[in-house]
Amino acid sequence: MSRAVTVLETGPLTTVQDLGRPGRGALGIGRSGAADRSAAALANRLLGNDAGAALLEVTYGGLVLRAEGDLLVVTTGARCAGSEAHNAPVPLPAGRGLRLGVPETGLRTYVGVRGGIDVEPVLGSRATDVLSGLGPPVVSAGDVLPVGPASALPPGVDLAALADPPGGEVTVRVLPGPRRDWFGDTGWTALTARPWTVTAESNRVGLRLDGEPLRREREGELPSEGMVRGALQVPPSGLPVLFLADGPVTGGYPVIAYVADDDVDRCAQLRPGQALRLRG
Template identity: 60%
Template sequence: MAERSATRWLEVLATGPMVTVQDLGRPGRGDLGVGRSGAADQAAFRLANRLLANPEDAAALEVTLGGLQVRARGDLLVALSGAPCPATVADSAGRTRGAGHQAVEVLPDGATLRLGVPRRGLRTYVAVRGGLDVPMVLGSRATDVMAGLGPERPARGAMLPVGPPPARFPHVDLAPVTPFYAGEPVLDVLAGPRDDWFVPGALELLCSEPYEVTVDSNRVGMRLRGPGLARARDGELPPEGMVPGALQVPPSGQPTLFLADHPVTGGYPVIAVVRTPDVDRAAQVRPGQRVRFRLVRA
């Protein structure tokens, strides 16, 4: 449908470690066993679309650790947000200029946008005015890597159709650059629904020492390494609904922080839940960094 009517495209020349198409996901389908998915850092994703006067849920690219190269087929406007990375635009004659972050950039027909590795943060968003008009699956263009739903991950040579531009034009051409996280980000948590499954003081222990983000982390969740959280009860729970930000603790005692593509249900107890604004922050923490948790009251 979109591919037959598109007049503008993004041609993928290189993807780097990982690129997916995302929007704001598929809310309200948990009864079907379908998670929300969508952009891991939703605040950054929304900002890129607002800069282009797109609807906030217009589909865009989520780029992990840079390396993306795309060529415009037709004149385009693009915006980058999320993890700031070195970016250049080379026109069809080979002339190269720098591209700004959290700013509107012109990508003329035949020009190539290249992203380097971000100095801080993990995920960069590349939005295009009109949005990526790939086919919807269950009402969304988000790629859920755990469930295997949505568009395939773009590969070299893919041609991504761009939708018609919105009627209104952007009112701003840049936004303040969000500071990204050096050191140890502090994530606010609420006590979880199963904190009573752990020994006294376990929740305080969670919040007293840093946890390292391991290389096993992905869009499903951040696997953490730090002080072990011991249980006071044996056995396992019946499957329970999970949400982004849930800190689930398997028998190893090492918690996993669920992100955008988390499972719909889980059987390990949840000791705490990261507050929604800090889930976006967590999505920008790189493997090898450490995070801290701070207990807050609802």
């Protein structure tokens, strides 16, 4: 029997992700890839996969899989109720299922399979970009996803003893952006002095934050300029948007700050209603 997984249920959103499509911004193509890069990388290390192996990114649990062939699987990121494979690879014999409940904390769980999810790449990547529509389609119930051959690397450690994503207020580091002067010292203080609340309109493109709107000290139009993961863009509402994995490559609203790159992964685990404090 060829190795594959059959998707029985997907939960709110399940996509295939890998390292994305770096270096194509000049063509208008964003990088995409795993929203929590560190959790995805851990899954591949634990399985002995190549760093670029594709896996499943599951938003708020609910995924149910059936193994078609004997597999080795692991989950990382948000710990889902019912998973025996969290941060520890376990065998999943042919015909057996993997069911992910709702995570207690965190938002995104990564399901890795030794050999990787071997769907057809698009522009060199198997990542699903929900903003542009590039890559494989969003995973649906009934999909049969092939699993690639295992690499020569042996699986890593038996268990990665890592803390789960926090459920309370999260603090991340920010650096001044190219349009900090549009908001002055008053705006910078307003950005960093109080927590913001993640809204339900957030997704893989970005976190929409709610709080006291920031006020510009400079008005006028801004030509579109390049955007990167971690940019804090301020639209006319004054409420910042923090761009994540599927953020656009250009934007026309001022960027007041950037979240430190390592901290963007932590932001990808924030749920609606959770508090985010930006420390300058």
